[in-house]
Amino acid sequence: xxxxxxxxxxxxxxxxxxxxxxxxxxxxxxxxxxxxxxxxxxxxxxxxxxxxxxxxxxxxxxxxxxxxxxxxxxxxxxxxxxxxxxxxxxxxxxxxxxxxxxxxxxxxxxxxxxxxxxxxxxxxxxxxxxxxxxxxxxxxxxxxxxxxxxxxxxxxxxxxxxxxxxxxxxxxxxxxxxxxxxxxxxxxxxxxxxxxxxxxxxxxxxxxxxxxxxxxxxxxxxxxxxxxxxxxxxxxxxxxxxxxxxxxxxxxxxxxxxxxxxxxxxxxxxxxxxxxxxxxxxxxxxxxxxxxxxxxxxxxxxxxxxxxxxxxxxxxxxxxxxxxxxxxxxxx
Amino acid sequence: xxxxxxxxxxxxxxxxxxxxxxxxxxxxxxxxxxxxxxxxxxxxxxxxxxxxxxxxxxxxxxxxxxxxxxxxxxxxxxxxxxxxxxxxxxxxxxxxxxxxxxxxxxxxxxxxxxxxxxxxxxxxxxxxxxxxxxxxxxxxxxxxxxxxxxxxxxxxxxxxxxxxxxxxxxxxxxxxxxxxxxxxxxxxxxxxxxxxxxxxxxxxxxxxxxxxxxxxxxxxxxxxxxxxxxxxxxxxxxxxxxxxxxxxxxxxxxxxxxxxxxxxxxxxxxxxxxxxxxxxxxxxxxxxxxxxxxxxxxxxxxxxxxxxxxxxxxxxxxxxxxxxxxxxxxxx
Numbered sequence: 160x161x162x163x164x165x166x167x168x169x170x171x172x173x174x175x176x177x178x179x180x181x182x183x184x185x186x187x188x189x190x191x192x193x194x195x196x197x198x199x200x201x202x203x204x205x206x207x208x209x210x211x212x213x214x215x216x217x218x219x220x221x222x223x224x225x226x227x228x229x230x231x232x233x234x235x236x237x238x239x240x241x242x243x244x245x246x247x248x249x250x251x252x253x254x255x256x257x258x259x260x261x262x263x264x265x266x267x268x269x270x271x272x273x274x275x276x277x278x279x280x281x282x283x284x285x286x287x288x289x290x291x292x293x294x295x296x297x298x299x300x301x302x303x304x305x306x307x308x309x310x311x312x313x314x315x316x317x318x319x320x321x322x323x324x325x326x327x328x329x330x331x332x333x334x335x336x337x338x339x340x341x342x343x344x345x346x347x348x349x350x351x352x353x354x355x356x357x358x359x360x361x362x363x364x365x366x367x368x369x370x371x372x373x374x375x376x377x378x379x380x381x382x383x384x385x386x387x388x389x390x391x392x393x394x395x396x397x398x399x400x401x402x403x404x405x406x407x408x409x410x411x412x413x414x415x416x417x418x419x420x421x422x423x424x425x426x427x428x429x430x431x432x433x434x435x436x437x438x439x440x441x442x443x444x445x446x447x448x449x450x451x452x453x454x455x456x457x458x459x460x461x462x463x464x465x466x467x468x469x470x471x472x473x474x475x476x477x478x479x480x481x482x483x484x485x486x487x488x489x490x491x
Numbered sequence: 492x493x494x495x496x497x498x499x500x501x502x503x504x505x506x507x508x509x510x511x512x513x514x515x516x517x518x519x520x521x522x523x524x525x526x527x528x529x530x531x532x533x534x535x536x537x538x539x540x541x542x543x544x545x546x547x548x549x550x551x552x553x554x555x556x557x558x559x560x561x562x563x564x565x566x567x568x569x570x571x572x573x574x575x576x577x578x579x580x581x582x583x584x585x586x587x588x589x590x591x592x593x594x595x596x597x598x599x600x601x602x603x604x605x606x607x608x609x610x611x612x613x614x615x616x617x618x619x620x621x622x623x624x625x626x627x628x629x630x631x632x633x634x635x636x637x638x639x640x641x642x643x644x645x646x647x648x649x650x651x652x653x654x655x656x657x658x659x660x661x662x663x664x665x666x667x668x669x670x671x672x673x674x675x676x677x678x679x680x681x682x683x684x685x686x687x688x689x690x691x692x693x694x695x696x697x698x699x700x701x702x703x704x705x706x707x708x709x710x711x712x713x714x715x716x717x718x719x720x721x722x723x724x725x726x727x728x729x730x731x732x733x734x735x736x737x738x739x740x741x742x743x744x745x746x747x748x749x750x751x752x753x754x755x756x757x758x759x760x761x762x763x764x765x766x767x768x769x770x771x772x773x774x775x776x777x778x779x780x781x782x783x784x785x786x787x788x789x790x791x792x793x794x795x796x797x798x799x800x801x802x803x804x805x806x807x808x809x810x811x812x813x814x815x816x817x818x819x820x821x822x823x
Contacts, residue, residue, distance in 0.1 A: 212754070378749060400750040413745010418710060418732040420761035422544070427759045429752035 163190040163198070167224035167254040168468045173215050177405045177476060182214070183469035188224075190258055197241055197259045199231035202491045204252030205278045206471045206484040208311075208376075211404040227252030230267065230278055232491065241266060246491075248277060255465055255488055272450060274491055279312050279483035280457045281446055283432050287398060288316035289442050290435030292374055295396035295428050298324055302371035303390070305362060306330045307381045309350065310337035312483040313398055317374045318347050319455050326372075329365035331358065331381065333478040340481060344456060358384035369393075375427075378402045379412035386425070387416035395427035405476065458482030495522040495530070499556035499586040500800045505547050509737045509808060514546070515801035520556075522590055529573055529591045531563035534823045535793075536584035537610045538803045538816040540643075540708075543736035559584030562599065562610055564823065573598060578823075580609060587797055587820055604782065606823055611644050611815035612789045613778055615764050619730060620648035621774050622767030624706055627728035627760050630656055634703035635722070637694060638662045639713045641682065642669035644815040645730060649706045650679050651787050658704075661697035663690065663713065665810040672813060676788060690716035701725075707759075710734045711744035718757070719748035727759035737808060790814030 164187060171184045192198050205228035213219045219226065229252035233245045238261050241247055246267040251257040267277050279285060291313075292298050304321040308314040309330025318341065321328045329349040330341045341350035349365030351358075362370065362384055369390035375382060378400025389395070403411035419425065435442070449455035460480035462471040468486045475484045497520045506514045524530050537560035545551045551558065561584035565577045570593050573579055578599040583589040599609050611617060623645075624630050636653040640646040641662025650673065653660045661681040662673045673682035681697030683690075694702065694716055701722035707714060710732025721727070735743035751757065767774070781787035792812035794803040800818045807816045 212750075382749065383745075397749070397752050399753060403747075403750040410747040411750060413715075413747050414749060415735075415742040415745050417714065417729070417746060417759075418544075418735040418743060420729050420759065421731060421763070422761070424761045424763060424766075426761075427749075427752065429754070429756045429758075431753070431756060434756075 161191070163192065163256050164188075165190045165254055165256045166465050168465065169222050170214060170219050170225055171222060173221070174405075178211070178214060178469075178473055180469055180473070185466050186224075190256060192235065192258050195237060196235065197233060197238055197261050197264065198235040199247055199249065199257040199259060199264070200234050201229045201231040201252060201255055201257060201488045203275050203278055204229040204468065204486045204488060205282075205284075206468070206475050206486060207284075208399055208401045208404065208475065210472060211401075211476060224251070225253035226250050228278060228283065229257070229488075230274060231257060246274060248282070253465075253468055270447065272447065275459060275461075275483075275485060276457065278485060279459070280316055280450075280455065281443060284312045284483060285316050285446055286435050286439065286442050287432045288313045288320060288374075289446070290432065290438060291396040291398050291430055292317050292320050292372070294435060294438070295430045296372045296374060296394045298326070298372055300325045302326050303366045303368055304328045304372045304374065305366060305370045305385055306374045306376070307353075307385075308332065308376035308399075308401060309341055309347070310481050311376065312480075314374070314376055315341075315345060315457065315482055316455070318345050319449070321372075321374075322346060323449060323454055327366065329362065331361070331377070337481055340458070344458075353381065359387070362388050372396070374398065376401060379414070383412070383414045383416055386414060386427075387419050389419055389423050389425045391423045393423060393425045395425065397427060397429040401476070459485055461485045461487050463487050493523070495524070495588050496520075497522045497586055497588045498797050500797065501554050502546060502551050502557055503554060505553070506737075510543070510546060510801075510805055512801055512805070517798050518556075522588060524567065524590050527569060528567065529565060529570055529593050529596065530567040531579055531581065531589040531591060531596070532566050533561045533563040533584060533587055533589060533820045535607050535610055536561040536800065536818045536820060537614075537616075538800070538807050538818060539616075540731055540733045540736065540807065542804060543733075543808060556583070557585035558582050560610060560615065561585075561589070561820075562606060563589060578606060580614070585797075585800055602779065604779065607791060607793075607815075607817060608789065610817060611791070612648055612782075612787065613775060616644045616815060617648050617778055618767050618771065618774050619764045620645045620652060620706075621778070622764065622770060623728040623730050623762055624649050624652050624704070626767060626770070627762040628704045628706060628726045630658070630704055632657045634658050635698045635700055636660045636704045636706065637698060637702045637717055638706045638708070639685075639717075640664065640708035640731075640733060641673055641679070642813050643708065644812075646706070646708055647673075647677060647789065647814055648787070650677050651781070653704075653706075654678060655781060655786055659698065661694065663693070663709070669813055672790070676790075685713065691719070694720050704728070706730065708733060711746070715744070715746045715748055718746060718759075719751050721751055721755050721757045723755045725755060725757045727757065729759060729761040733808070791817055793817045793819050795819050
């Protein structure tokens with residue numbers, strides 16, 4: 160293969176508070192792959208809340224193509240594992256082409272599901288909800304469950320798994336349209352717009368017996384309200400704290416109700432998705448079955464073109480997505 | 492036995508903020524025990540931080556003798572289990588005599604230790620530190636440990652167990668005299684007076700590699716500083732949050748650093764001492780051996796007379812004790 164023009168998104172300065180377009184640049188680079196290289200054309204890339212702290216804490220390097228989950232199609236390859244035309248997943252998003260020796264690629268073999276589902280409900284996003292709720296959260300049938308950011312990619316999977324396990328589920332979200340989606344599409348028991356209501360009062364209404372499991376995505380005022388209403392031996396699996404990500408030092412609003420953790424012997428535990436890698440086969444089998452049965456739905460917010468990747472990330476942090484935020488880079 | 496004059500402490504109104512003497516009354520009652528009753532003369536009673544939330548949340552009833560741990564001597568008994576002259580432990584402190592059918596009594600058989608140790612390091616206080624650190628906190632040899640309220644009854648035992656397990660130990664306390672006690676009597680590695688320093692800076696100095704286990708007694712600003720410095724897979728066993736107890740609704744100062752629980756996969760867990768009852772034999776054997784070896788020391792702050800029990804509780808909440816706060820009711 161001769162030269163390839165590769166458009167990439169670079170982080171050019173570290174955001175102080177909410178990221179702005181000026182923190183990013185679209186840069187054109189020229190690739191000249193060797194015949195032994197595997198060349199992947201990226202089709203879709205993932206935009207995730209966890210990208211935000213990495214922009215500030217030094218994990219995302221400056222002035223080079225940013226990392227991020229992506230699905231691509233193999234354009235050139237001498238590898239039997241990743242033949243031309245195969246779909247692969249990798250961590251080199253935020254660019255149109257990825258050149259690899261194969262060591263960072265995972266083959267994707269879609270069954271009857273859409274390719275993009277492997278970037279969310281059948282990928283790390285789904286496994287985060289599955290493991291966080293069932294393993295870290297030790298969910299039991301029929302419990303009272305609160306999910307914050309319930310209309311987000313992880314939250315919406317957590318809500319549906321809890322419903323499948325016959326739980327009573329309340330969810331918070333940031334718009335009335337999302338409330339409608341949660342109640343009428345996902346079928347949870349109670350939903351509220353935290354921007355226009357008291358979280359504490361809504362939780363008392365939605366889960367009057369208290370909370371057994373709070374699947375934590377937001378932190379700050381959400382945790383302050385939920386922690387005070389945890390039931391005996393309640394669990395708080397901490398998936399994320401998006402309310403803290405845009406503050407200096409990743410600080411959330413103050414949480415004042417933690418003493419309830421003593422009285423009710425509550426456990427709060429941070430987790431990351433790679434703890435659940437050993438569950439991936441069972442996870443995929445469960446999720447595909449639930450999808451076929453119509454009990455596991457999803458929604459995507461798709462922005463078009465590599466040039467819109469920064470806007471997609473900024474939009475995510477403003478809550479503009481329902482379900483998974485994706486960027487489409489090329490036709491599959 | 493004919494009539495007994497029993498002086499008791501009653502809670503007469505629920506404190507709003509820090510308790511004051513006017514919330515309590517010394518009441519004289521007349522007891523006329525039956526011949527079949529076991530009559531116990533209380534010798535020492537325990538004063539504990541956990542009594543504070545019970546004053547406000549309704550657990551401690553109004554206008555009757557308050558509950559609380561005590562050690563007494565049997566004055567009258569037909570029971571073979573609790574003969575006259577035996578020492579017993581029970582939950583009916585805050586009064587000079589306790590009349591029982593035996594079902595709420597536990598026999599104490601001191602070896603070479605002082606009787607009062609069964610109200611602290613060999614009793615629930617010690618078991619709280621032992622179980623909270625070793626079971627809930629999953630302490631491993633050589634870890635970095637922070638103990639708040641380190642000169643208190645539970646904290647001082649936690650510090651010494653961590654030293655016995657070859658840990659590096661930092662402790663916070665509320666006076667320079669307590670700093671001296673922690674460093675020079677208990678032999679911990681670093682101690683500071685939180686009232687005259689920055690908790691966060693002191694922790695950076697005392698535990699420069701971060702914290703593996705934070706034994707939490709205080710909450711609020713202590714937790715805010717410690718949580719931000721937790722190491723990967725750190726544990727925060729939550730024994731108490733004394734900073735919250737005198738605020739309405741048991742609210743602490745806001746904790747803003749909880750997002751570090753995600754990045755470092757930290758677990759925070761509330762516990763109560765009865766979870767560790769099955770460990771009591773091993774606990775007593777370990778503690779007695781450590782005491783004989785001079786590796787487990789204690790200090791008592793003893794106030795005299797039932798009439799001073801409210802002052803002892805109020806003093807405890809003001810941090811006036813070093814080690815265990817006790818009230819002596821009669822000569823053994």
